[in-house]
Amino acid sequence: MKLKAMSLLLLAAVVLQAQQPPLQTPSHDDTLRGPYGPFRANNDLLYYHLDIRVDPVQKTIRGHNLIRFRMLQQGSRIQLELIPTLAIDGITLGHTPLKYTRDSGTVYVDFPQPLHAGRTYTIDFRYSGSPQETGRFGCFTFKQDPSGHPWINTACEETGASVWWPNKDQWRDEPQEGMDISVAVPNALTDVSNGRFVRKVDLHDGYTRWDYRVHYPINNYDVSLNIGNYAHFSGKHKDLTLDFYALPEDLDKAKKQFAQANGMLDAYEHYFGEYPFKKDGYKLIQVPYSGMEHQSAVTYGNHFANGYLERDWTGVGISTRFDFIIIHESGHEWFGNAITAADRSDMWIHEGWTTYLELLYVEYHYGHADAIKYANGLKPKVRNRAPIIPARNLNISPPQDMYFKGALFLNTLRSVIDDDKKWFALIHDFYQHFKYQTIMTEDVVAYFNQQIGQDLTPLFDEYLRHATLPTLDLTFNPEQETVTYKWVADEAAFAMPIRVGTPGHWQLIHPTTQPQTLKTDLSPQTFNKDIFTADTDNYFVNLDKH
Numbered sequence: 001m002k003l004k005a006m007s008l009l010l011l012a013a014v015v016l017q018a019q020q021p022p023l024q025t026p027s028h029d030d031t032l033r034g035p036y037g038p039f040r041a042n043n044d045l046l047y048y049h050l051d052i053r054v055d056p057v058q059k060t061i062r063g064h065n066l067i068r069f070r071m072l073q074q075g076s077r078i079q080l081e082l083i084p085t086l087a088i089d090g091i092t093l094g095h096t097p098l099k100y101t102r103d104s105g106t107v108y109v110d111f112p113q114p115l116h117a118g119r120t121y122t123i124d125f126r127y128s129g130s131p132q133e134t135g136r137f138g139c140f141t142f143k144q145d146p147s148g149h150p151w152i153n154t155a156c157e158e159t160g161a162s163v164w165w166p167n168k169d170q171w172r173d174e175p176q177e178g179m180d181i182s183v184a185v186p187n188a189l190t191d192v193s194n195g196r197f198v199r200k201v202d203l204h205d206g207y208t209r210w211d212y213r214v215h216y217p218i219n220n221y222d223v224s225l226n227i228g229n230y231a232h233f234s235g236k237h238k239d240l241t242l243d244f245y246a247l248p249e250d251l252d253k254a255k256k257q258f259a260q261a262n263g264m265l266d267a268y269e270h271y272f273g274e275y276p277f278k279k280d281g282y283k284l285i286q287v288p289y290s291g292m293e294h295q296s297a298v299t300y301g302n303h304f305a306n307g308y309l310e311r312d313w314t315g316v317g318i319s320t321r322f323d324f325i326i327i328h329e330s331g332h333e334w335f336g337n338a339i340t341a342a343d344r345s346d347m348w349i350h351e352g353w354t355t356y357l358e359l360l361y362v363e364y365h366y367g368h369a370d371a372i373k374y375a376n377g378l379k380p381k382v383r384n385r386a387p388i389i390p391a392r393n394l395n396i397s398p399p400q401d402m403y404f405k406g407a408l409f410l411n412t413l414r415s416v417i418d419d420d421k422k423w424f425a426l427i428h429d430f431y432q433h434f435k436y437q438t439i440m441t442e443d444v445v446a447y448f449n450q451q452i453g454q455d456l457t458p459l460f461d462e463y464l465r466h467a468t469l470p471t472l473d474l475t476f477n478p479e480q481e482t483v484t485y486k487w488v489a490d491e492a493a494f495a496m497p498i499r500v501g502t503p504g505h506w507q508l509i510h511p512t513t514q515p516q517t518l519k520t521d522l523s524p525q526t527f528n529k530d531i532f533t534a535d536t537d538n539y540f541v542n543l544d545k546h
């Protein structure tokens with residue numbers, strides 16, 4: 001499990017959060033799956049062994065998941081999930097069949113005698129059926145490649161892993177001892193899953209089972225199978241193994257494009273430290289959808305072209321220098337997979353940070369000026385219509401501002417800290433401190449406050465918990481050559497230094513929500529409402545001059 005205890009302060013924040021209107025109306029299923037309720041909180045996941053057989057002709061799956069957990073308190077019921085369209089073929093503890101109750105996607109498993117706090121138990125959950133395509137990437141798709149071979153893939157972050165396998169379908173608790181994944185497929189096909197390839201076993205019935213061992217905690221939605229007529233090639237980045245899988249007809253293109261994994265690893269290891277899943281290796285696997293950050297088994301469907309689906313993603317001529325899917329999805333190995341948000345509402349920890357990693361990739365390879373250009377290319381994607389962090393405990397995805405506004409906020413924070421050496425040490429240490437854990441926004445804020453030695457909470461809250469951007473209000477008084485400045489912000493305590501003046505002649509001011517007056521050293525010609533400005537390239541704010 002990657003679990004952190006909630007402090008009282010945090011619980012208070014949760015209550016406050018819960019009062020915010022949700023972004024979309026949660027379904028009955030969301031209200032069951034969103035909260036970390038008593039039948040989840042009474043146990044701590046240790047291990048899964050998912051072992052299934054996939055029939056491409058019948059379009060069915062059949063198998064079981066061994067679920068090992070430690071009881072944290074005595075109890076006779078635990079909560080798991082499996083989509084109602086898949087049949088439960090039995091749940092057992094040793095030889096004892098267990099009773100269960102299904103409510104929407106939730107499965108309450110009941111034990112004949114209470115389980116004891118501190119003891120470890122393993123249940124065997126057998127299931128079968130035809131997974132239905134749903135959600136953005138289809139969740140579980142039975143497709144064919146262009147040459148007519150079966151091509152079967154999973155990608156279910158939004159809908160949840162229980163769309164194809166039974167598990168504790170939430171983000172807070174991960175199996176801390178890792179996972180084994182066994183997938184039996186017809187002999188001619190290959191399965192690529194997360195973790196280290198262990199062996200393949202001929203089952204002598206026309207099927208071969210592919211066994212993978214995941215050595216680290218893993219998000220349930222990262223658990224992935226990719227079945228196809230794959231060709232394989234491998235490489236090395238220092239002592240990290242790289243394994244690449246593509247359709248044979250795309251092999252040459254893949255060899256060229258997938259080489260970008262090296263530059264990605266150079267950049268992210270420079271800023272944050274070693275690739276987090278070294279025992280499992282790094283894989284890049286061709287799939288029929290755009291791509292997904294499946295832990296140690298990143299999937300790729302970006303047409304073997306730079307940019308994003310052959311577009312200049314940020315429109316400023318920089319995206320075309322690299323493959324967006326390789327750079328973005330692999331960034332999630334650090335933020336999303338190694339560090340995971342405990343609740344979906346805190347998903348900016350995945351997407352805001354990983355979008356910020358794109359900026360760092362650009363900075364590492366092309367320099368700071370291009371990174372800032374790239375950052376500013378994100379601005380047209382920001383909506384400012386709803387807070388980045390929605391209500392908690394509702395299984396609701398935050399608005400897309402978590403990506404672009406999230407990254408621009410982090411870039412702004414770098415300007416606030418105004419010391420690159422300090423900034424890079426801070427984000428490196430932040431990652432190292434929290435890797436392999438699930439965390440909440442409060443953990444991020446507390447860590448930054450403690451390391452920097454000042455209370456940045458109103459700043460985080462302004463950007464993450466309110467819809468609108470802070471506005472720097474400048475009132476000019478030409479006769480006295482002064483300008484009165486203040487922040488117009490939702491947080492009364494919002495205070496953020498910012499550079500004002502003219503490009504190349506900035507001066508740092510410390511506005512709060514109370515007006516202050518500045519007498520500039522600018523000449524009367526440049527001290528002019530039309531020329532005097534703020535460094536909005538490095539601080540993501542609105543400007544109101546009058």
Ligand SMILES: [Zn+2]
Pocket residue numbers: 328329332350351354
């Ligand atoms: Zn992402």
